[in-house]
Amino acid sequence: MSFQDFPWQHWAHLRGNQSALILGDDSLTWRELCQRIDMLAGGFQQQGVREGQGVVLRSKNSPEMVLAFLALLQCGARVLPLNPQLPDALLEQLLPDLTISHALTFGAPLSVANINSLTLEEGERFQVAWQPSRFASMTLTSGSTGLPKAAVHTAQAHLASAAGVLAVMNYDTNDSWLLSLPLFHVSGQGILWRWLLAGGGMVVRDLHPLNDALQGCTHASLVPTQLWRLLEQSQPLALREVLLGGAAIPVELTQAAQAKGIHCWCGYGLTELASTVCAKRADGLPDVGEALSGREVKVVNDEVWIRATSLASGYWKAGNVAPLVNAEGWFATRDRGVLNGNRLTIIGRLDNLFFSGGEGIQPEEVESVIAKHPAVKLAFVVPVDDAEFGQRPMAVVEADDDFDLSLLTEWLQGKVARFQQPVRWLRLPDEIKQGGIKISRAQLKLWVERVA
Template sequence: MVQVTLDAMLSERTLNLPVEEVMDITFSTWPWQHWAKERPSAVALSFGEQQFSWAELAERVEEYAQGLVEKGLKRDQLVAVVAPNSVSVIWLLLAVLRTGARFVGLNPRLSQQELSSQLAQLECDFIWHPAKSHLEQESTFKLPPRLQLLPPQTTRMVPVTWQATRAATLTMTSGSTGQPKAVVHSAQSHLASAAGLLNWMKFDADDSWLLSLPLFHISGMAIVWRWLYRGAQMAVEPLQDLPRALSKVTHASLVPTQLQRLLEKNDVSTLSLKRVLLGGAVIPVSLTERAKSVGIECWCGYGMTEMASTVTAKLADNSAGVGAVLPNRELMLKDGEVWVKGKTLGLGYYRNRTVFPFSEQTWFATKDLACWRDEELFILGRKDNMFISGGENIQPEEIEKVLLAHPKVNQAFVLPVDDTEYGQRPVAIVATSSELDASLSDELAGYMMQQMMGLCRPVKYLALPAHLSTGGIKISRKQLAEWLAKQS
């Protein structure tokens, strides 16, 4: 039986792990130009049946960068890209960086209101979306001027040199508990993130990483910079047929459900997968053992947008912890809260066309609660998600972890509802493998009765609404709370 109390969540000791310095590849020019000189004929980018060598890629990026300059794009201007992953988006990202401008990806599934709000917040100079996009036809607000991705009509110089410390990309936070923020990263912080992870997780020059996550999310952007750092291959493939896409690569970033389906329903002998970086949910030991038996190494960890993705990592095992601190990062616990800093920390938040530091302090307070057990970090939940029920501190993430261990639960979110006797009680919003009818609700209630104390057991189980489960990698708790308030 698990009891969630404040004492269990907040350790009084503060532990600071020393950072390990790792940057074994130094770039004196744009990474793709570096690799065009070092490995010109090696395959860099593949999509469908097409492949580009590093030399061809560098030449194409230079042409597109010249075309963007010809269209009026200037140094330090901001380009918003509203599109799913595609090879055009990769060309655009690299070309925008080459001009000295800044790239921000926005979720193409945002509602009109959400997109309008984010564009107003960012004050973008240009926007790009696919030519067949319905964005312009359906937009009820004025969009920034649309860029075109074309070679120049006249060859011209791109008067920008490589400066790794300059602002390069903006990534919107998930906004799971409030208004999304725009996090600014330099090429240096992205490359430091890649270097630290790849110092532990092997990714050779002849390997290929599938761009399996969206570029508007830091986990997707991190794939690009690992590719650029190592000078390996990256594959851009339609993800509707994930088994086919995975048959072409050695590395991928997946959620456990994707890997589970892959191993259950497909001939694994056709896969060339060596390593998978898992995230987004509780990882069953049976899944990682099954993957290991067919030659797939599974990694997991903990990260955030402000730190350019992964902060801690490990080979997946039977522990629910998230591993140890990667090189180029530092982490300490202060009153049970995770604080981080290091080479991967972003430049700050972007607002009013200015980059503002995250805080006046060197360390960044994450609002994540954690503890150390045998030199491994265990994430307990968010400070701002905790609520009180009957005088007890309830951490929703602890309840969610137990729910996700049930074989029929694919996703789980626990939120509080007002209660006259206890103040607040937990309600579970779940996505299940079969219909959430009265029988399954009773089954889940019986399961939780054996696993957790009374105040932590959800008083009701509701099906996750479809319109909130299609927006991106993370689902907004704020939107779930708003939806839940309308159900009572």
């Protein structure tokens, strides 16, 4: 599929009266959506937004944010959606190099110099020409150390990402995908671009409680913890198809979901690749399936390397776009993986590997065993410094409230090697759970060092 106009204009011409977007209690047809975007783009243009400029969109998901995102694309802006929970001190360091001219924030204004505040107001219909090779977005990566980097994607790369997923998952005009993950993360953007490519339906509403938000939705993208919580509920579940990703997907989880009639897809994706790279229907095995169309995967010295049409053009740095590929033309992910035929299994992050008494410990390998305990929902293994061993593993788990964590030591015996046995068990604190869609290991390590 190649568009001659912005995708929403394409669908408005083709089937303007069909429902496109559910925003809270409101429903917009493709034609109505176009009208809203035209006027909001006009408002941005009046406030000085020009093609090629960087524009911050700091918001959690909301109807206004989705409309603003699309209107900024129609102005030709390079949109940087930002997690509202990122501290000002970080933004002051980060934004000067990201060439940002304007910011639309819902809530407190940005306190960064030389960035003009925008408001969401209507103006006269405006658009630049649809140009798929124009930079459309910058998405921050959540690196384990240092400042996040901004991966720049063209609309074309996002659409290539969407095409690969839609070639295996059925999602079409009569389906609706809940915007169940934040637009400041690729997993949320992946939903948006699949919706635009398929001309399907997308639902934007408050996600709490998730099962209410899912009413009437056929599709959602979830991280494993969201699905665990959903399955704990007793009400009937509305969801038909779920794309999982972002972290290791326990086989127990997909089996529990399938038993409740939810069809699971296991995905492996990255910010740099505009979301999903590999995916498969859950089949009781722990791999993430084969590379989707438009992607190639190989493993070099245990590391997953990827080549793809959805790869970002580069990381934005002071007006330059630094390429992501190595001398061989591949993106080296820092993920440790194994290929069985064409099926990829993710073992963990190479950067997470640590040594204890000379033995290598890949935390994710131990975590996946601990997570099999029925009382455990989420497990992390982090290194703590030790005079004798160099480092030793400590476990931080989310488990049923009335479950005694000390029982895990004995339960784990024989299931992992002795050197992999955590020397202590801690409960995952609420303070770590807040923020983005993932638990930050760096933050977790700092917390463990503080309390242990």
